[in-house]
Amino acid sequence: MDTRAPEKTQITDAERIDRLRLIRADNVGPRTFRSLVRHCGSARAALEWLPEFARRGGASKPQRIPSEADARAELETSAKLGVRLIAPGEDGYPPRLAELDDAPPLLGVRGAIENLMRPMIAIVGSRNASAAGLKFAQVLARDLSDAGFVVASGLARGIDQAAHRASIEGGTVAVLAGGHDRIYPPEHVDLLNTLLASGAAISEMPLGYVARAHDFPRRNRLVSGASLGVVVVEAAMRSGSLITARLANEQGREVFAVPGSPLDPRAAGTNGLIKQGATLITEAADVIQAVEPIMGRPIELREDDAEPLAPDPDEAAREHIVNLLGPSPILLDDLIRLSGASAAVVRTVLLELELAGRLERHGGGLISLI
Template sequence: MAESGSDCANLPEEERLAWLRLARSENVGPVTFTKLLARFGTASRALEHLPQLSRNGGSARAPRICTPETATRELEAAHRLGCRIICRCEPQYPAALRAADGAPPVLTVKGSDAALAKPFVAIVGSRNASAVGTRIARTLAADIGRSGYGIVSGLARGIDAAAHEAALETGTIAVMAGGLDRPYPPQNIPLLDEICASESGAAVSEMPLGWEPRARDFPRRNRIIAGIALGLVVVEAAKKSGSLISARLAGELGRLVFAVPGSPLDPRARGTNDLIKDGAILTTEAEDVLTALAPMSGKPARAQGELFAVEAQEIAREDLTGPTTAERSQVTEALGPAPVAIDEIVRHTGLLPAQIYVVLLELDLAGRLARHPGGLVSLLPGSAR
């Protein structure tokens, strides 16, 4: 199933249901979803092969696969709430996010499709924002918005809320950590309603309706914020802050990172000042952001992630009969608790990359594989055979 921007098309309802089922099935994260699609061509065919792949990977039980009834109920619930589910291969899906490593296969959206079509700048920062920080966020969001960009943020208190409010007329997206019917924090529900009612606003989430946000869901949300945007601006951030996680994720995705300097005496500026020391673009006005982003105007944020794209291509080349039992053992024995590069596994085993990638896919689905930055992999503790 092609997912490049030029080949996007709306899915038939049967395949949309299959995409939702596959995305909601056990051990199928965004990266694994992409590899399954590369191997089998459609989500429907991938669902048929999940049990065998999981057994090949060493799982002692059948994987929990989302049923057609469960997926249908989710689609119907979304419709009742005025939401819709869009898939990564469809034209409504944000283009820059589609090009990002690990982009969610499906998004639940409430609001305007037109809002998703803009190029975006993310503005994030402290929940406990200062009056000055809030004013800076508003000014940046309004000026950047008037220049044709949408503003994306996480609907948190402080800087996030200020950025959304300033961009209500020009376009803004709120990315949620939980289901769209479980907004957080509750005091920003009126703001969320304003965003979704606007002709140029929308709320999105990769989580199913009814999902209560947990602490671990916020970094996932932050990755979506960074992926939707061409650049990410941090206005205020303490030394240990979720906004710094967003900045790191933006850098990993090849996005430009901007930081507003602050007083060395204000702990809310310590994180942003450190970002500038580490190479973030010093930002005092919207023009700093617009000038840096100008060469990217009209261009995708970057090609589909190099590591994942190579892996998907190799998986597609491997015969559907897959590796032999002996070849699977070779790969598993080459793995351990310490992260290792896939090139090292190739050299150690002498197997073709395509064979190794398929075994890694099987281990993924069996819940036995851990993936690390830079394409490194390891066996999860207690999963060795």
């Protein structure tokens, strides 16, 4: 299979340390990381500017920024567990994941990481799956694996674990919501250890991090982002699998759904996806036929085209923008229009507020003041 992967890059040890310190600093996520690096010129320069940005945003206490020694210790501890922290474009970083605007600046990978460079299909679904759903997930995963695809999923109970188990021999990728040493659910530690022999595991979280409820949607964007498409086997109307499907759609990935009985609430979400335009599938051939044209296109890492920031907004503009914000989420475009300020000024004020721990970002470009 020719995925026409982009040329590999390699960052220096010093850059890896700087990146790790920046992404582990308080209130810095992948999008904020990207904005800071673009504005400041490098991760090292961004580290120097962090306290000033947070102060301007009204931080109530000094921002925690890991020291160089802290970063080196994390790299060394990770290496002892067989985990490498790699940047977009480096060997082992899933090429399609690197395309995303919110791609992790460093991704923890372990196992047979060469499989992370192969074309992936994600299979997700209900934790409380039916026997028929589990059987279909197994057949689909095995057939896709036999066809040369890597099966990706979230190591959860139900459909996820069935897909992993059926594709172990061909290589499967587990996307973790917590750190590599904090596996959830705990009963799947043995499954993870088994799949690592021919597959891989990835996580953007630090060692020791225990996943919480809000971390699973964050994990789901990696499941869909690393893949050509996402297959939802079973999902109730409020299932986390529907979040994965929504993220896949936003990322430009293919969304597939397996139809089910209208009488089974576990099929309500998948049937709903089909009504909304997801591709109905009943076998692996349906998925393969849909993704083959995509695989022929070259994978190009995104250019750093993040919106520019303003050098230092004046106090009046900053106060006006903050006053327009509140606990009710508002669209960024609406905030720019209502403020009368330039997009660069608004984005800078929002970055300051975020680094101060005063801003919350929601799905769909919505923001609110904490």
